[in-house]
Amino acid sequence: DQQVKQNSPSLSVQEGRISILNCDYTNSMFDYFLWYKKYPAEGPTFLISISSIKDKNEDGRFTVFLNKSAKHLSLHIVPSQPGDSAVYFCAASLGNFNKFYFGSGTKLNVKP
Amino acid sequence: DTAVSQTPKYLVTQMGNDKSIKCEQNLGHDTMYWYKQDSKKFLKIMFSYNNKELIINETVPNRFSPKSPDKAHLNLHINSLELGDSAVYFCASSQSGASTDTQYFGPGTRLTVL
Numbered sequence: 026d027q028q029v030k031q032n033s034p035s036l037s038v039q040e041g042r043i044s045i046l047n048c049d050y051t052n053s054m055f056d057y058f059l060w061y062k063k064y065p066a067e068g069p070t071f072l073i074s075i076s077s078i079k080d081k082n083e084d085g086r087f088t089v090f091l092n093k094s095a096k097h098l099s100l101h102i103v104p105s106q107p108g109d110s111a112v113y114f115c116a117a118s119l120g121n122f123n124k125f126y127f128g129s130g131t132k133l134n135v136k137p
Numbered sequence: 138d139t140a141v142s143q144t145p146k147y148l149v150t151q152m153g154n155d156k157s158i159k160c161e162q163n164l165g166h167d168t169m170y171w172y173k174q175d176s177k178k179f180l181k182i183m184f185s186y187n188n189k190e191l192i193i194n195e196t197v198p199n200r201f202s203p204k205s206p207d208k209a210h211l212n213l214h215i216n217s218l219e220l221g222d223s224a225v226y227f228c229a230s231s232q233s234g235a236s237t238d239t240q241y242f243g244p245g246t247r248l249t250v251l
Contacts, residue, residue: 074237120236
């Protein structure tokens with residue numbers, strides 16, 4: 026019973042175009058959401074986050090959108106760069122003691 | 138100067154053995170975690186410690202025992218290893234354990250049980 030799901034295991038995008046990574050969750054009590062990026066043989070690194078009181082958060086080329094009614098989260102990367110090629114995990118928390126529920130990741134490949 | 142380090146990086150062992158994975162963070166954080174990444178690639182929290190005190194203890198078999206000698210270290214000891222324990226184990230730390238704190242992850246330990 027995974028509460029956070031990333032239904033696309035992989036995504037391939039041309040350099041310079043937009044990458045859209047999607048994430049769905051089931052628990053309406055989640056109040057904080059994050060995206061992590063992971064390169065091979067490394068641990069995940071924090072990318073961007075959003076509180077449930079917002080519907081959008083932007084940081085440079087990265088924007089996270091939250092649609093609470095649809096229980097859907099997305100990460101937009103514009104423009105995509107080859108260095109963005111990695112596995113992206115979304116995660117959600119219930120606001121208690123920093124316990125996060127992670128999705129299974131989407132592997133992004135940005136082609137030069 | 139690695140922020141969160143884990144040893145060993147790879148661990149291959151036989152069923153029934155006991156093994157430990159060590160984790161150290163030099164970020165001065167109060168909270169540390171262990172996650173397991175299973176075969177379906179989900180990252181699942183196992184344990185978290187805040188200032189050496191156990192905070193989160195998920196439904197993990199009691200063959201798994203975390204030990205925090207000080208707030209910079211959180212080791213994971215596994216008794217009587219089983220095939221299903223094969224996974225990548227990640228250690229992480231965060232400043233205070235608040236839900237808005239960023240977690241910093243180690244590089245992972247790939248455990249293979251034969």
